[in-house]
Amino acid sequence: MGRVIIAGAGIVGLSTALSARRAGFEVAVRERAPRIRETGAVLGVWPHTIRELERLGLGPRLAEIKAERSFVRYRDFSGTEFATTGMPPARTVHRARLSALLASAVGEDDLRTGKELVDYVEDRDGVTVHYADGDHERADLLVGADGLNSRVRAILNPGSGSRHQGGHHVWRAVLPFDGELGEGCPVLGRDRTRGTLTRLADGSCCWVIAQFGTSTSATMNSKEEALARVPNLHDGTWPFALREAVLATPEDSVLHSRVAVVPAISRWASGRVVLAGDAAHAMSPHIGSGASLGIEDARVLGDCLGGAGIAPALAAYQDDRLDRYRQVRRHANTMAAAPTPLSYVERFAAYLNWLHNSRTRPATCLPHPVRA
Ligand SMILES: Cc1cc2nc3c(=O)[nH]c(=O)nc-3n(C[C@H](O)[C@H](O)[C@H](O)COP(=O)(O)OP(=O)(O)OC[C@H]3O[C@@H](n4cnc5c(N)ncnc54)[C@H](O)[C@@H]3O)c2cc1C
Incomplete structure (x- = not known):
């Protein structure tokens, strides 16, 4: 199918490598940092996150995550429980452990650290990626999974800096x-x-x-x-x-x-370049699901790439994601405007259930066959 360079080995970059590989691509993950690092402390992992990780083929490796204690209760400062129903169970997972799990699934051969993307040049047949150490390499597709202050986004969408x-x-x-x-x-x-x-x-x-x-x-x-x-x-x-x-x-x-946060952008992709994860949509952590959504980006991108040529796949992915994030932002604004902690918990539960139950694959993309 071709070769894809993924800039950034965060949770989304690593997930994208798995998803693109399942769609038949040779993958090359390039990370700026000298090693796969732990950013932050823990992540809230929802049923939606687990399902998306399973769709990437990680099923048997998720036992450790599923073994984490789950909780559904929320309290106020006096210890009083908020009487909410419908909150899906959350597990708290160390980010470093999730990163390590994904990195081991990708494998060392397809992953290089100390490679900072500084520029790319796209043409009709592919994309040439340039690194800070003076090196460059060529691929059929570049995925910018390089986080909040994405260099790829800055080139694709000038003026879209984080705020x-x-x-x-x-x-x-x-x-x-x-x-x-x-x-x-x-x-x-x-x-x-x-x-x-x-x-x-x-x-x-x-x-x-x-x-x-x-x-x-x-x-x-x-x-x-x-x-x-x-x-x-x-x-x-x-x-x-x-x-x-x-x-x-x-x-x-x-x-x-x-x-x-990253302001809403309307351009996620060009002919040979595409954004995923925080690079495209870093939002306030009050939605508690940035990583989960980024893993979903990775999976949807793989579904699209498995069913069409690169340009139509990127167009379908962008259409799907723009629609999805319009709705995510609506939920996020509703949560942010919650007048009381109880209404916040209720809106958060409604959002998480929507996230899990709503459509997440563009009709124009065919799912690629699941490989063992
Ligand atoms: C306080 C806090 C709490 C959160 N809690 C949750 C939660 O409970 N649940 C949840 O789902 N989400 C949560 N999130 C959101 C979640 O952390 C992010 O959405 C997610 O980690 C984004 O992953 P990413 O791979 O897109 O970006 P990152 O994790 O930022 O990874 C980007 C990678 O790209 C590399 N990179 C950057 N520039 C370059 C370059 N030029 N060339 C090569 N590599 C580059 C970076 O070194 C990094 O490794 C939280 C966020 C915050 C801030």
Whole structure:
């Protein structure tokens, strides 16, 4: 079928390699970083995510992920459960473990690190990709899975740079922690805070504290910023060891992100180049499904490539994704505008169920035969 270069070995780039390979392509994943790295701490994995990973052929390798404890309950800062129904079960998975699982499925031979795409030149017959080390190579197709600040998107869609989302910050860490965690469930706290404390399958502990609509203090470090928000998530009257877990975290293990998003773009593809994952649609983590959607991009792109020539496949993929993300953004706006934590949980549940149950493959694309 041809050769595809995938820029970026994040969760979406690696998923795209599996999907393109199943469609019959020779794949070459090129990652800027010196090694496949862990970005962030954990991911919420939904039934939708599991299904998309299974569609990539990862079924037997997912046992470890499926073994993670799942939860459906949400609480407020006083420990009171929100009475919601219909929330699909979530599993919390260490990002590094999911990346490692995908990378081992792709295999070392098709993956090179330390290769930063700086430019590409597209012509009628293919695309030439240029790297920061002066090297270049040729392929029939280039997939930009190079994340939030995608170089491929910048060339395909000049002026589409990512933007910070006003006052939205996230602090998080994974650490060894033997203490009792108490109720391991997400908390929708006061003053637009959200938090999670959970035990992972390998016995480590993960905490996440998110805050919308705030500024950070120039005088506080990341750990102090996180600790300052604990009272909004836990009033101390119920078992929830968030403060203890944050206190036990070395300062340099606390990851802090100022959340940024990609503005909606209408061009995901040209004749030989296409975007997938955060490169095309990084959104606020309040939708809790950016990776899940990116894995879906990878799978849909593979379905399209398996059923048509490259140009019609990319056109069909773009049509499908533009429609899908118009609806995702509508859900995301509805969630962001939720007047109360309870209505947020209800809208989040409705979104996740929609994500899982709605159409995810363009009618013009034929599914390629499943290979063992
Ligand atoms: C705080 C937070 C919490 C989140 N929680 C969830 C969650 O619970 N569930 C969920 O589904 N999603 C979640 N998301 C979203 C999710 O993390 C992203 O949508 C997903 O990781 C995007 O994957 P990606 O592969 O597209 O991009 P990335 O993970 O950013 O990967 C891009 C890769 O490309 C490489 N790269 C960059 N530039 C170049 C270049 N020029 N050449 C070659 N390589 C390059 C990078 O080094 C990187 O490895 C969260 C996001 C945040 C910020």
